[in-house]
Every structure is written in C-alpha cells, then in structure tokens.
Amino acid sequence: MKLLFKNPILRKELQISSRSVKIPLVIMGYNLLLAMIAIIALAITNATSLWGTYDYAALSGVFPFIVCSEVGMIMLFVAIITGGSISGEREKQTLEVMLTTPMTPLAIAVGKMGAVIVKIMMFVISSIPILSIAFVLGGLSWLALLEFVGLTVFISIYVGSIGVFCSSLVKKSMLAMLLTILIGSAISIFVLIVYIVAYLLYSALSVRIQDLSFGGWPLVFLFTPISVFVDFLARVMNVEGIYSLLKHNHDIPGIVKLLSRFWTVLGIGVNMGVAALFLWLSTIAIGKVKK
Amino acid sequence: MLMIRDLTKKYGRFVAVNHINMHVGKGEIFGFVGPNGAGKTTTMRICCGLLKATSGQVMIDGTDAFRARQAVKRKIGYVPDFFGVYDNLKVLEYMRFFGSMYDIPSAQVTEIARGLLKLVNLDEWEELLVDRLSRGMKQRLCMARALIHNPQLLILDEPNSGLDPRARFEMKEIIKNLSSMGKTIVISSHILPELAEMCTSIGVMDRGKMIVSGKVDDIMKQSQFTQPIRIRLSSGASEAKEQAVRLIREDPHTEKVTFTEEELFVTFCGGDDEAARLLRQLIQKAIPVAGFYREKGDLESLFMKIISTSARQATRQKGKGDR
Numbered sequence: 001m002k003l004l005f006k007n008p009i010l011r012k013e014l015q016i017s018s019r020s021v022k023i024p025l026v027i028m029g030y031n032l033l034l035a036m037i038a039i040i041a042l043a044i045t046n047a048t049s050l051w052g053t054y055d056y057a058a059l060s061g062v063f064p065f066i067v068c069s070e071v072g073m074i075m076l077f078v079a080i081i082t083g084g085s086i087s088g089e090r091e092k093q094t095l096e097v098m099l100t101t102p103m104t105p106l107a108i109a110v111g112k113m114g115a116v117i118v119k120i121m122m123f124v125i126s127s128i129p130i131l132s133i134a135f136v137l138g139g140l141s142w143l144a145l146l147e148f149v150g151l152t153v154f155i156s157i158y159v160g161s162i163g164v165f166c167s168s169l170v171k172k173s174m175l176a177m178l179l180t181i182l183i184g185s186a187i188s189i190f191v192l193i194v195y196i197v198a199y200l201l202y203s204a205l206s207v208r209i210q211d212l213s214f215g216g217w218p219l220v221f222l223f224t225p226i227s228v229f230v231d232f233l234a235r236v237m238n239v240e241g242i243y244s245l246l247k248h249n250h251d252i253p254g255i256v257k258l259l260s261r262f263w264t265v266l267g268i269g270v271n272m273g274v275a276a277l278f279l280w281l282s283t284i285a286i287g288k289v290k291k
Numbered sequence: 292m293l294m295i296r297d298l299t300k301k302y303g304r305f306v307a308v309n310h311i312n313m314h315v316g317k318g319e320i321f322g323f324v325g326p327n328g329a330g331k332t333t334t335m336r337i338c339c340g341l342l343k344a345t346s347g348q349v350m351i352d353g354t355d356a357f358r359a360r361q362a363v364k365r366k367i368g369y370v371p372d373f374f375g376v377y378d379n380l381k382v383l384e385y386m387r388f389f390g391s392m393y394d395i396p397s398a399q400v401t402e403i404a405r406g407l408l409k410l411v412n413l414d415e416w417e418e419l420l421v422d423r424l425s426r427g428m429k430q431r432l433c434m435a436r437a438l439i440h441n442p443q444l445l446i447l448d449e450p451n452s453g454l455d456p457r458a459r460f461e462m463k464e465i466i467k468n469l470s471s472m473g474k475t476i477v478i479s480s481h482i483l484p485e486l487a488e489m490c491t492s493i494g495v496m497d498r499g500k501m502i503v504s505g506k507v508d509d510i511m512k513q514s515q516f517t518q519p520i521r522i523r524l525s526s527g528a529s530e531a532k533e534q535a536v537r538l539i540r541e542d543p544h545t546e547k548v549t550f551t552e553e554e555l556f557v558t559f560c561g562g563d564d565e566a567a568r569l570l571r572q573l574i575q576k577a578i579p580v581a582g583f584y585r586e587k588g589d590l591e592s593l594f595m596k597i598i599s600t601s602a603r604q605a606t607r608q609k610g611k612g613d614r
C-alpha cells in the first residue's frame with residue numbers, strides 16, 4: 001500500500017501533469033470525439049427517426065459503440081503514456097540517479113502504473129456525462145456504469161504493465177509505444193488463433209461439434225482482457241454473457257460451465273496475473289546493473 | 292571510508308579499469324584525476340552500484356558495496372557527470388522528490404531541502420522550474436540533491452566541467468564547506484591543479500591504471516624534482532658560460548642543458564640538496580652566477596609528465612606484445 005500511496009514517482013508525475021496544459025486539451029479532444037461517435041451512432045441506429053420522434057429503446061444500441069470506442073481510446077492512451085514512462089526517465093538520465101537511491105525498481109514501475117491509472121481516471125470521469133447518456137437513457141443501470149469504470153482501471157493496468165515493460169526494454173519512447181500495441185494485440189490474436197486451430201483440429205478429427213463452444217475451448221479467451229469487455233457488454237445488454245454460449249452444450253464438463261459463469265472475476269484474475277508477470281519482467285529490466 | 296581493492300572492469304576485451312587500489316580516509320577530499328577515458332567515471336559508477344565490477348572489492352564505511360547495496364546507497368551521495376533533472380519540476384519539488392525516496396518524513400523534507408539549497412546558494416530560486424536554471428545552478432542543485440539524505444561519502448564526477456571561473460570558485464567553496472562539515476569527498480577532474488588546492492589526497496589515473504596516488508604534499512615534492520633550473524650569468528661572460536655548461540653536464544643529476552644568450556636551462560632530476568651542491572660548485576669555479584632559480588612544482592606539468600610516461604610505457608609494452 002505504501003508502495004502506491006507514498007510513491008514519490010506517482011506524486012511527481014501528478015505534480016508535473018497538473019502543470020501541463022496538454023492533459024486538459026487531450027481530455028477535451030477526447031470528449032469531443034466521444035460525443036461525435038455518440039451522435040453518429042445515434043444517427044445510424046436511429047436513422048429513420050433522427051429528426052422525428054425518438055425511439056428511446058434504440059438508444060441502447062448506441063451503447064456498444066461508445067463502450068468500444070472508449071475502451072479502444074483508453075488502450076491507446078495507456079500505450080502512449082506508459083511507452084515513454086521508463087525510457088523517458090532513461091533519456092533524461094534521471095533513472096540512473098534514482099537507482100542510486102533506495103528506490104526499488106518495483107516502486108518505480110508501480111509509481112508509473114499508478115500515474116497512468118490516475119490519468120485514465122481523469123479521462124473516464126470526464127466522459128461520464130456522455131457515457132451516462134448511453135447508459136441511462138439506454139435503460140442501463142448506474143451500477144453497470146460503475147462496473148464499466150472499474151473495468152477501465154483493469155484494462156489500464158493490463159496495457160500499462162505491457163507499456164512499462166516495453167519502455168524499460170527499449171530506449172525510444174515511440175518504439176516502446178508501438179511495441180506495446182504490438183505485444184498487446186499479439187496476445188489477443190494468439191488466443192484467437194489457438195481457438196481457431198483447436199476448432200479446425202476438432203473438425204478434422206471429426207469430433208462432434210455442437211456449436212462454437214466445443215470442448216470448452218472458449219475458455220482460452222480468458223487470456224485476453226477483451227473477452228471481459230465482451231462478457232460485460234453481453235451481460236448488460238440482457239444476454240447472459242459468455243456463460244449463455246456454453247450452458248446448452250452438453251459436451252462440456254460442468255466445471256467449465258461453472259467457471260464461465262464467473263467470467264469477469266476469472267478474466268480479471270488471469271489477466272492481472274499476466275500484468276503482474278510483465279511488471280515483474282520490467283523490474284528486472286529497470287534494475288539490471290550493466291555488465 | 293572508501294576502500295577499493297584490485298578493482299577491475301572489462302567491457303568485452305577492453306579493460307576500462309585495471310586492478311586499481313585506493314583508500315580514502317574519513318574526512319578526506321580525494322581528487323581523482325585523469326585524461327578522457329581514464330576510467331574515472333567507470334570507477335565511480337561501480338562504487339555507486341550502477342555498474343557491475345568484473346572483479347575486486349569496494350568497501351564503504353566498512354560495508355561491502357557489492358553485497359549490501361541498499362545499505363550502501365544510504366551512505367553515498369552521487370553527483371554524476373550529467374544533470375538528471377526534470378523540465379517541469381520546481382527546484383524545491385525536485386529536492387522533495389528525491390527526499391521522499393529516502394523515506395524522509397514529508398514534514399522534515401522541506402526543511403532539510405531548504406537548508407541544503409541555502410548551502411548551495413539556491414535558496415532564492417526554490418520556486419523556479421529546474422530547466423530555467425543555469426548550468427552552474429543546476430550543478431549546485433544536483434549537489435544539494437545528493438546531500439538530501441545526509442550521506443557520509445560524496446562522490447562528485449567532474450562537478451566543474453562547463454562552469455565559468457566564478458561558478459568554479461563557488462563550487463570550490465561549497466566543497467570546502469562540506470569537507471569542514473566532516474564529509475568525505477571523492478571528486479574527479481581532468482585538471483590536476485584545480486583539485487590540488489582543495490584536495491588532501493589525489494590519485495592519477497590513465498588508461499584504467501592508477502599511476503600515482505597519495506597525499507598532495509608528497510606528490511608536490513615529487514613534482515619539484517622534475518622542474519628545470521634556470522641559471523643566469525652576468526653578461527659578457529661567454530667563456531665562463533662554456534665552462535659552466537661543461538661543469539653542469541658533469542653533474543650526475545643533469546639530464547640536459549640548453550642555453551640562450553644569457554640563460555641556461557638545466558633539466559635536473561635532483562632535489563634541493565643536489566641543486567645547492569651544483570650552485571656551490573659553480574661559484575667555487577668563479578663563474579659569475581647572477582641568478583639561480585628553480586620553479587616550484589607545477590602540478591600541471593607533473594600531470595602531463597606522468598601521463599606521457601605512462602603513454603610511452605603503454606606503447607612500448609604494446610610493441611613488445613606485437614612482436
């Protein structure tokens with residue numbers, strides 16, 4: 001706890017960012033963009049009645065657009081911010097000075113992560129008015145909104161840990177950012193490929209496939225944080241989530257079905273484990289004494 | 292306070308630090324001199340735990356620097372040969388930032404930081420953004436930063452580089468001040484005379500080797516040996532001059548004699564006693580000596596001499612190796 005709440009880096013980052021004009025500008029741009037997406041989505045889902053009477057039920061159709069674009073932008077922001085986190089300190093040669101103090105690499109990495117989460121929270125909280133249009137007018141509960149905010153923290157930690165890792169590995173911030181996006185998408189794409197290969201194998205071996213939930217393989221999607229959002233979307237839009245995909249399949253062991261019921265918790269657990277792994281790797285890269 | 296034993300650092304096959312030994316006692320100011328690439332920075336970075344040594348041992352205040360890294364970090368204040376500052380942080384914030392890394396309670400850290408800023412004459416600038424500071428001010432800020440946890444040992448890597456004479460003078464005053472507060476200081480530079488004034492001991496390094504080290508006074512004495520003697524004869528005594536040259540060449544301490552119209556320059560490798568004997572001989576032979584003068588040891592020329600000797604040896608050894 002002390003690692004997070006009394007972290008000198010976190011405090012310094014916030015001090016610096018409170019002074020820069022960049023962040024309010026970016027937040028404004030971000031909200032404008034979000035509002036635009038909301039309007040366009042409204043136009044699409046409600047094209048016939050945009051200038052006429054409103055079909056409020058159709059508003060719930062806007063909601064996935066907003067959620068997806070917000071999550072996408074957050075992931076991008078986190079990659080940009082954390083991509084320069086360690087490499088920036090290295091460039092200014094302040095990392096070296098820090099390493100002569102009792103500051104541990106873990107504290108440095110955690111401070112950087114904390115800073116990115118606080119910044120992302122500013123984005124998310126500032127966008128609550130726009131979000132609430134989609135959520136509440138769309139007939140969703142405030143609780144769903146709260147859950148969404150929680151999930152943005154989760155995705156920030158996930159992408160942030162990859163970002164800090166890449167930033168501790170390469171010297172150029174730009175390269176670290178691209179590498180973050182690359183590694184992040186590679187993990188999700190790899191999971192998808194595993195799933196597809198399994199599917200093809202099952203077909204080739206002509207095992208009876210009832211539906212896409214064959215053999216409980218959808219569980220591999222626990223290894224991508226995107227599935228947690230998909231599950232969230234499905235749940236709040238009155239589908240039962242990933243669980244509903246699996247529950248009618250009689251080939252799947254009961255335990256798998258049971259697990260899929262707790263998709264959010266499991267998904268968060270698994271991906272936070274992956275984040276911890278990246279964080280651990282980055283502490284090694286930060287603290288590595290040159291040979 | 293600082294003890295280095297048989298320290299070696301290799302980059303691949305290149306030996307940057309070659310089995311050096313040194314000892315810096317408590318309260319000393321140790322000057323670390325050497326030309327570019329001598330291995331000063333490398334040695335200092337190893338002491339601070341930023342580089343891994345290939346072999347050898349570093350003890351700081353009785354603690355093994357390679358084993359107990361965290362403990363040693365609290366004993367050392369390191370000012371690197373670069374600044375390491377943030378653009379968007381104010382002077383006092385910068386100090387507080389590093390203070391909090393040493394777990395100094397935030398109630399005290401401001402007070403300590405202010406005290407240190409006063410010590411380095413930056414107390415009027417505490418609200419200024421760090422990147423607005425001049426080079427000399429930044430250097431002093433880094434110094435204050437390195438002192439925030441009240442370390443016993445201060446390691447300064449070329450604190451004078453790029454500073455104007457006034458800033459150098461200020462820096463020197465600060466260092467003397469710190470020394471009087473009981474801190475042990477290791478300071479590196481390219482320029483020996485600059486260090487000699489304030490240092491108690493010096494070590495001259497070249498190509499990874501420690502060539503000379505010891506108390507400044509001892510090295511000064513040694514440097515006197517290398518100084519030429521200037522002899523002025525009363526004018527119009529050309530015969531006497533020839534006689535004098537002959538006489539001087541006979542002296543076993545003479546290496547070389549050159550002369551102009553009225554002066555002789557003698558490269559003499561003896562001490563004061565030998566020089567006095569030479570003068571006595573000249574006078575006994577009735578040579579009209581109007582002036583006999585030996586300059587005091589000049590550290591700069593000693594330094595150049597040490598370095599060039601070591602360079603000659605290095606090339607000779609290399610030649611042998613090639614054959």
Ligand SMILES: Nc1ncnc2c1ncn2[C@@H]1O[C@H](COP(=O)(O)OP(=O)(O)OP(=O)(O)O)[C@@H](O)[C@H]1O
Nearest residue numbers: 302305307325326327328329330331332333334481
């Ligand atoms: N990372 C490295 N890889 C390879 N060689 C290196 C590395 N760092 C330093 N060196 C070499 O080690 C030698 C010693 O360097 P060092 O920086 O210690 O010298 P210095 O005495 O501090 O010189 P200067 O007065 O220029 O600061 C140099 O020849 C340098 O080229």
Ligand SMILES: [Mg+2]
Nearest residue numbers: 331332333372
């Ligand atoms: Mg150097």
